[in-house]
Each structure stands twice: as C-alpha cells, then as structure tokens.
Amino acid sequence: xxxxxxxxxxxxxxxxxxxxxxxxxxxxxxxxxxxxxxxxxxxxxxxxxxxxxxxxxxxxxxxxxxxxxxxxxxxxxxxxxxxxxxxxxxxxxxxxxxxxxxxxxxxxxxxxxxxxxxxxxxxxxxxxxxxxxxxxxxxxxxxxxxxxxxxxxxxxxxxxxxxxxxxxxxxxxxxxxxxxxxxxxxxxxxxxxxxx
Numbered sequence: 001x002x003x004x005x006x007x008x009x010x011x012x013x014x015x016x017x018x019x020x021x022x023x024x025x026x027x028x029x030x031x032x033x034x035x036x037x038x039x040x041x042x043x044x045x046x047x048x049x050x051x052x053x054x055x056x057x058x059x060x061x062x063x064x065x066x067x068x069x070x071x072x073x074x075x076x077x078x079x080x081x082x083x084x085x086x087x088x089x090x091x092x093x094x095x096x097x098x099x100x101x102x103x104x105x106x107x108x109x110x111x112x113x114x115x116x117x118x119x120x121x122x123x124x125x126x127x128x129x130x131x132x133x134x135x136x137x138x139x140x141x142x143x144x145x146x147x148x149x150x151x152x153x154x155x156x157x158x159x160x161x162x163x164x165x166x167x168x169x170x171x172x173x174x175x176x177x178x179x180x181x182x183x184x185x186x187x188x189x190x191x192x193x194x195x196x
Contacts, residue, residue, distance in 0.1 A: 002058075040077075061130065064130075076112055084104075
C-alpha cells in the first residue's frame with residue numbers, strides 16, 4: 001500500500017492521541033458514575049480516529065475500504081457506549097444486564113458484518129470515488145445498511161442518551177419555567193424530575 005501525509009491524517013492522528021490520553025485519565029477515575037463506559041468509549045474513539053488517520057493516508061480504494069471497515073469498530077460502538085454512560089450517570093445502571101447490553105450491540109454487530117462483506121452486496125457503501133490530490137480523500141456512497149444501522153440506530157441511541165443526560169442536570173426551576181408555558185412544562189418533564 002502507498003501512503004501520503006495530508007492535514008487530515010495529522011488531525012486524525014492528533015485526535016486519536018488525545019482520545020487515548022482521555023481514556024487513560026478516565027481509567028484512573030473509572031469508579032465515578034459513567035466511568036467504565038467512558039473508558040471504553042474513549043478507547044474506541046481512539047481506535048476509530050487512528051483508523052481514520054491511516055485511511056486518509058492510504059492511496060487507492062482497496063486500502064481505504066479496508067481501513068473504513070476497521071473504523072467501523074468505533075463508529076458503531078460509540079453510540080452504544082454513550083447510551084451506557086448516560087444510563088449510569090442517570091443512576092439507571094440497574095438496567096445493565098448482560099442480555100440487555102448484548103441486545104444494544106446486536107444492530108452494530110449486524111452492521112459491522114455488512115461492512116465486512118460490503119463487496120458482495122454494497123449495502124453499506126455501494127460506491128467509492130477518490131477525490132485525488134492533494135486531499136487523497138474518498139467519497140463513499142451510502143446504501144440502506146448504512147442508513148439503518150449506522151445512522152438510524154446510532155442517532156436514536158445518542159438522542160436517548162442526550163435526553164437521559166439532560167434529565168440529570170440540576171437546572172434551577174426558574175429556568176425551566178421561562179419562555180412559553182408549554183416549553184417550561186416540557187423542559188420540566190425532561191430535566192426537572194431528576195437529580196445527580
């Protein structure tokens with residue numbers, strides 16, 4: 001394989017190092033609410049970004065496709081880990097059972113298998129086009145597997161996790177009641193009922 005150094009490579013590599021450092025620091029504080037999932041999240045973010053750096057550096061579609069598949073380890077597990085952080089932070093970690101956590105990873109596993117076998121069906125990336133020098137980027141077409149497994153499922157989990165984290169915020173009641181009464185009631189129902 002041939003590699004080229006571009007700003008995208010450097011930025012992704014630097015971000016991977018930062019994510020790895022955060023994972024290391026989080027490991028030292030893993031007893032805090034959300035600590036264990038945060039360590040895992042930052043570790044897979046580091047893997048994802050390191051894969052992206054190599055993918056950006058790789059010249060040619062076969063190599064870029066291989067590294068894109070590697071990146072999917074992080075792409076698909078990050079939303080699940082984010083939800084687990086939110087559940088633990090919101091004191092809903094009693095929800096964690098091996099079966100339930102395993103079910104959260106079912107869609108990412110199927111999507112990852114589709115990515116690994118993409119050349120046979122094109123359900124994740126039906127087309128890949130190179131942009132050429134100086135960026136050395138690839139433009140990926142997206143199939144139904146991408147939209148359901150990567151976008152739909154991931155954004156659903158991140159939305160649920162975000163709502164859970166917002167519910168745990170200690171917001172003053174006067175902020176919740178400001179604005180229109182309906183907005184205040186909605187905000188109160190989302191964040192006003194929970195504590196840290």
